[in-house]
Amino acid sequence: MSNQQTNPNDEMTEVSTEGTSVMRINRRKLLASIGAAGVAFATGGLLNARFQGVAEAKSSVTENVYGPLGQKLMLADLRNIDMCLSVSLSGLRTSADLLPEAAYYVTDAGKEGYFLLDSADTTSVDNTGTVVVTTRGKRFKRIIGETILLSWFGAIGDSVTVETQALQNAINASAGKRLYIPKQRVGYYLTGQLIVPSDIVIECESGTVIQAIDNLNRKSPYERLIRIKNVKHVHIIGNGATLQMNKPAYNSGEQAHIFDISGSENIVIEGIHANDSGGDGFYIGNYEASQPYSKDVVLRDCVANNNRRQGLSVISVDGLLVERCRFTNTTGTAPKSGVDIEPNNNSGQDILKKIRFVDCVAEGNVGRGFLVTLHRMTAANERVDITFEHCRTKSNSFGSSVNYGAEGANAVKGEVKFIDCMAEKEQYAGFSVLSSSPESIKVSFIRCRAVNCNTVNAPEDPYGYGSSFIVTTVPQFPRTAIGNVDFVECASIEERSVPLIARGFSVKKNSSEAIRNIRFVNCTAIGGAQRLLYVDPTADQVFADLYPMPELKLASVAAIDPGANGHVLTNAGTSSISAFTLPQSKKGQQFTVVIESPYPIKLTTQSGSSVRTPSGLKGELESANPGDSITLKGRTDGNWDIVGFVGGWF
Incomplete structure (x- = not known):
């Protein structure tokens, strides 16, 4: 030298x-x-x-x-x-x-x-x-400070070179620091599976695109584009960056996800588009993880579009906030939903706790917009706690569905709530609860709206029934009883010049199941010729507290339909005495009968049933004066109580 x-x-x-x-x-x-x-x-x-x-x-x-x-x-x-x-x-x-x-x-x-x-x-x-x-x-x-640059490791993004090693080297070197990924030179970065360590911030420049190679392993052990497994404190800032796959290359299987968050804690992903996967855009659970759930996960301002199985699958998590995210155009393999919350096993270890969706959208998915499926959860699991707030679905098969809560002593407990949510232009019902037993989770719809649903015009479809809101069963999951559902201040809205909604709210059996513990409070049907409530005649303990009370005009001779629970029944337009037959008395039923035309109304009970009056049990009541009214409430013993009356009915 x-x-x-x-x-x-x-x-x-x-x-x-x-x-x-x-x-x-x-x-x-x-x-x-x-x-x-x-x-x-x-x-x-x-x-x-x-x-x-x-x-x-x-x-x-x-x-x-x-x-x-x-x-x-x-x-x-x-x-x-x-x-x-x-x-x-x-x-x-x-x-x-x-x-x-x-x-x-x-x-x-x-x-x-x-x-x-x-x-x-x-x-x-x-x-x-x-x-x-x-x-x-x-x-x-x-010599480095807080930030490491991807370009130091030789990755340039030319859409041709597979740069898995350069990307992984940069990620590994950034543990405890921040990795900055500049926009690719041409098209996208091309990479295989990438493993994310603990204590890292990854930030992408706006316009960054990262695409998976076409041969991620689709057989166990599955490969994902981004694996976040058994780690803590990961923050990914997308600034609108896109992570994607060549979807036509993944035309079989369902496990080629963009993001897999398993057994990890304190994970934040924001501003990322996860598109065109062979599985899910985002998966949150416990695949190959050392603990059976992920914890404290945040998805914010993310998009999942055109994925094969789901926009987002939630398997097991304790603490999940999904805020201002969009889940769109899922198609490929079932369930094909925007979001599917569905545990994988019945061991009792999976957790669905402290889950919140706020201001999210599910649109154009072949399956449901938001789907909660609980058939693998039992009483051994922790209580379910899921809330959707200010979320919107549009142009899916069904808008939001809660399905398959088991029954008896083995039923999982907890609550799923939809608050101020809207379903619009769904093929079938906007909101549905399918094969969920009265012993299982409570499902509540609070101030939810279904607008112009039943677009396929199938008013007799057994699972949609031409309704905006429906509680029923599917044959794959038979139940001896269904129920435990509240509808509070919800609205079925029909705005089309040719109305397609036949029933605003339906409670319907499809086999021999009983129906119990369903409550309607101040729900309304607006527009079209839709009926506000249809309640199966076999239903018991279906409560309707409606204000203003919807009015139903009956013919001169009519059997009062149990689905008119909570209605005002009148003889308006009749020109002779009216004979109305009461349905079989069930706890929760309540009817108000009002005389509007100047002709008598005679009320007759079913055989073996009576009305409890001040003067004893009676099988018939009658009044003739316009303005007279009587409100009857069903009892568990098959008789009727008088809640209030005007006039001389006895």
């Missing part, structure tokens, strides 16, 4: 080291120029905030790479260096052994930066970006 002698006060001189030409910069020049040198890393506006931090202000790239210039921590080693040599990355590997005491500034485009020898390290692998191993086995480490 020969070195040209230089004046130590010179700012820069050329040095030759065994045929490799490098540039030497003295310490004064190095320190004076480090701010400018940092500009070589420019990727634009990196956020200077740690995962747990709250700082939102943007800082320069130099500060993100080297730390605040006012701190000595990042510069302490450089202050003890007499010179810095400017080299290519290959030059660093071949020549740094000759002057190990120097600092080296790598000049390769996208990989610029300062490296120093770590004499204590003899084992680290050369990852191109932050660790470079020389030909003689010395380890030179990049």
